[in-house]
Amino acid sequence: MNKTFKELAYTLNNSPAWQQKYREIMLLGKQLPTMPEVLKTPDALVPGCESKVWLYLEFDLQENCLVIIGDSDTRIVKGLLALILSLYNGLTPSQVLAINAFEEFQKLGLISHLSPSRGNGIKAIVERIQAMAEQKSL
């Protein structure tokens, strides 16, 4: 797990009020670079979400790592995406498979955002990332 996520987790865990936690998440979203319009293809759009969520996944053969770019038109989902990216971006397939996003979100008190009813696409994104890692680790 890379250091950035640890830092983010530390900040979030030290935000006792839920308002503060959301403020931090939205700040993360703000810092996440906007996805280039050319990558926002219909294929990249995660279906079934109330908000628009895009995910661009690529495998860098030379570096043997996943390249993940994501974006959303909502502040909260974009912030959650930033967290997911900090968990998985640039890792090798076996490193990705060793990280359980559900456990990490549970620890941060954000697990409700991975529930199916939220319809925010975060769960689908984690599943896509894991699926690619599994495929590439074969």
Next chain:
Amino acid sequence: MFTVEKIRNDFPILTQQINNQPLVYLDSAATSQKPQSVITATEVFYTEQNANVHRGRHTLSEQATTAYEQTRDKVAHYFNVQSREIVWTKGATEALNLIANGLTEQLDKNSSIVITPLEHHANIVPWQQLALKTGAKLHILPLEPDATLNVAACVEFLDQVKPSVLTLTHASNALGNITNLSPLLSAVKDFNTITIVDGAQGAMHLQPDLKTLDCDFYVFSAHKMLGPTGVGGLYGKYERLNALQPYQTGGEMIETVSLLQSTFRDAPAKFEAGTPNIAGVIGFSAALDYLTALDKKAVYDYEQMLFNYVVDKLNDIDGITIYSNLEHNIGTICFNYRDEHPFDIATLLDGFGVAVRSGHHCTQPLMAHLGINGSVRASFCFYNTHQDIDIFINALHECIALLD
């Protein structure tokens, strides 16, 4: 005399805490909460009365059948129509599908179907499918920029189209706007038009007298009328109703069956194939008792008072855009704050224990008409209070502070 404190005592869920704060439930347009009498009726049915209907000769089955059919009588009484004109379905969506499918053989390429851009997807898609199947032409009533129907323009439109089918919502689920039905229904009187009204939102808030309204069909969902989920139905003027082809076939709806052919019973039985949601119907019976015991006028006035109160409070907030019609409304307010995403607002409001809906509300054509992707919707019921609105508005101020 209407006392909201007394009413709230009847709804156990309203004492819930959400995120350690009192629940402020402003999503009754999605589903209403249930009074204790409905919960108890469902429980008692399964504990003491459970049996299938219209089948057994044993005591339990006869009791269940009686209670089940008495609820049909209650619905008929509620809408001032005949019991044989009420068909049970699992909700308004299924009821609309039942009607649209049942009309297949009555339409052809010379037919025309008129819908409005205000409709819920459930009152759009079945008609698109019917048009595809029959070759009928689908027409859209003109809608003003503020999402209201201009009666004169609509009447002129209907006069030109002379539709075979006209379907209208009684009240918009997204905006709460009440449709001025009478002039539109009158406008097609001479054209032998089959008229359908989507009462999913109107059935509880407006308690229509369907004999006076004089539409051919009216659909409703029990769960938006204090009843259980998975039950609803439709009213159909008997001749029109019985002329529909059955939507599903199977047990209960048949008269005789041989291996090569079957004959069907008359309405309503021919539309009720299979074992119905008996417990749901029994629960709905208690909901109807609850609704009819209320002073209709006092409830309506109270809901309007709540609505006017929330409108005033929202208008005080700089940057709020309201999309709902404020004069003719069942008590649903649809808004956005600047260009903030409704998802963010609804998620943050939930942190304050305030339940609202965000998104397109299954009305994508309406949202497109308004030039937005979605909105926040707060919908009220007579169990809400002025204090609920105060909490909601305070929470909204805090959300805005978090977003700005």
